[in-house]
Amino acid sequence: MPVVAMVGGGQLARMTHQAAVALGQRLRVLAASHDEPAALVTPDVVLGTHTELDDLRRLADGATVVTFDHEGVPAEHLFELVAQGVTVSPPPQALLYAQDKLAMRRRLSEMGLPIPDFADLAPAADDGVDAHTLLDGFWARHDGQIVLKAIRGGYDGRGVWMPDSLDEAQQILADSGAADSALIAEQKVSMRRELSAMVARSEFGQGAVWPVVETVQRNGQCAVVIAPAPDLSDDLAEEAERIALRLAADLGVVGVMAVELFETAEPGPDGGRLLINELAMRPHNSGHWSMDGAVTGQFEQHLRAVLDYPLGDTRSRAPVTVMGNILGAAQAPTMSMDERLHHLMARMPDAKVHLYAKGERPDRKIGHVNVVGGPGSITDPDYVAAVRERAERAAHWMSTAVWTDGWDEHSDG
């Protein structure tokens, strides 16, 4: 059976290993230590770091394919591996568009796909025009409704700034120059909500999309996912799926990809109401619901895609599934994680809990809970709201040891 090697030993690798076990494989991971979430559960661990070519070479040795739990691997290393005959999926020329927010926006513009207005603030980027002058202009054009983003390396709210004044924006730009971290400015969109279209594409070229989901962000990172997105018109759902399939094909993605989208509050000037926000070329938080809520989960699908197996059925297994992230609390509860799990199981015997075996730090993603709705109709707002309330209540309990509905887990009533 094939050997899949994954760069990174985090929770995405951990959950990919679970899927690999069913397929008669096991996952090999590149991890910094044996304490990382995936390294704790697979025996095939290469100790090292993704920035060292030699470590990547040791990971790839004898593997059928090299893939990723995060996108932060230097492209030159990946091109070197490819030159040596290693299969890298997604290939580095595709991964670029998940690594580099500027390259992604330029490419999507060329493809005619809908994205918010943006400006490159890299020093002397635009024919020698000073970046601060460009920022002045971009600020004025959008009445100060702008976002600054690091071109490389941001995630979960890091590398994203929402300045309240032009002075603050200029200061962020100045600091980024000192930090040698180039920025783009992006129009802040007036939106109804955020969506995600998760897609898989195999080496052979087969594509498959899951139902489009709604993602709820808090403090700049994903907190809740509702699958499928409630009250999404068939037209918009189909447009989102078409965008994801086209991007996967045109960029040459191999593996799963999340296309994060804005659904705008008002129809835009182009008549479109969807704007593409970011791409992630790996299993993604917005796809965790699929582990319990879809016929084929994203981790199994990622393995199928990078190994060039035919893709699995992406249909939902229930009218609605809601995922709530378990985040490290501002102050870790005195009640142990194990005891919290005990109480959650007592209260919600149907909740599907996924823990990552990570230390609890504020806002760190340490697990998630899926609540798969039973029979009912997605068009009934009470039904979706009830499933969502249970998922959020479960996740909040696991994070904080506090029940949002005031339940006392040690009382008799």
Place this chain on the structure above:
Amino acid sequence: MPVVAMVGGGQLARMTHQAAVALGQRLRVLAASHDEPAALVTPDVVLGTHTELDDLRRLADGATVVTFDHEGVPAEHLFELVAQGVTVSPPPQALLYAQDKLAMRRRLSEMGLPIPDFADLAPAADDGVDAHTLLDGFWARHDGQIVLKAIRGGYDGRGVWMPDSLDEAQQILADSGAADSALIAEQKVSMRRELSAMVARSEFGQGAVWPVVETVQRNGQCAVVIAPAPDLSDDLAEEAERIALRLAADLGVVGVMAVELFETAEPGPDGGRLLINELAMRPHNSGHWSMDGAVTGQFEQHLRAVLDYPLGDTRSRAPVTVMGNILGAAQAPTMSMDERLHHLMARMPDAKVHLYAKGERPDRKIGHVNVVGGPGSITDPDYVAAVRERAERAAHWMSTAVWTDGWDEHSDG
């Protein structure tokens, strides 16, 4: 988080590890080598054998609980572990009834539970009456409709004989005496089919049953499981569930247990139509469907039970789920397992495949396929038959590289 240690490194341990990963744990296994199915996928492997007390001690060191992937562990070793303060689940005094077919039948008789007629053929067992004389009488009483079973150590058809003549029966008994392996004789029941009632019981005493399933045996071992059992009356289903819950409680089981049952062709003399065949106190082949077909799978439930967590929801996720075992073919196909998997995925994108990474030997269980039915009614025979046909076709393909419906996987049509 707790550490669960499992005696044995086979496929049951492998799949328990998958469930442990979701709960923030990993499984520690006692395996003879690093090539065993579970040892291939977990880093926490104690090399050794279940018959060595020292190896069991090393397994138990620092573990929250010791449990089993098979029942063949000497009871005296387990009592020794318990005496040293180790939590063993199920406890040895309960496990006895899964290890010893005679002790099980005597206990169930005392409890007034329905079992086929049986006789102890251990040498000089019954007040000094010779075993061969006892066998003569038992044969006559049941018109030669008898089965001989080894009291200890049989599984998957081994340790079970169906003699065609009294001479053959007496020879089997004589051989068993030479092999120092005591036998019982059991009435061969005229039955409609075999059923299994899978139950879990936690240390705290909570019990939970899954829907009763039909098990289809071939060559003495499980080939297909249909969940729930089609056309089972509510009364019989309830009786089977009550038997399983009562047995789990009265025997002091902690963990999951399969109660294998016969549904007789005719109502018996007691008015009952269910007879208890065997008990297995561990995750069991008849529960594999639950991995994809129930809200809580048997492997997660076993962990919950032995760790004294509240038990999970055992409801079905679909009107019917059918499991087909992938068995080693009489002659291993020239097409690799990997290529067979590729073709199966192409033909059945919804099939859930579980491979154990075992070598292919004739009739060896090397994996299974679950097909989870979509919407439909369990009372519609065509519906169940269609799901079953797909599961059996998939499993047969994976075993033999032959499609039962004559499909040519390399043709265009």
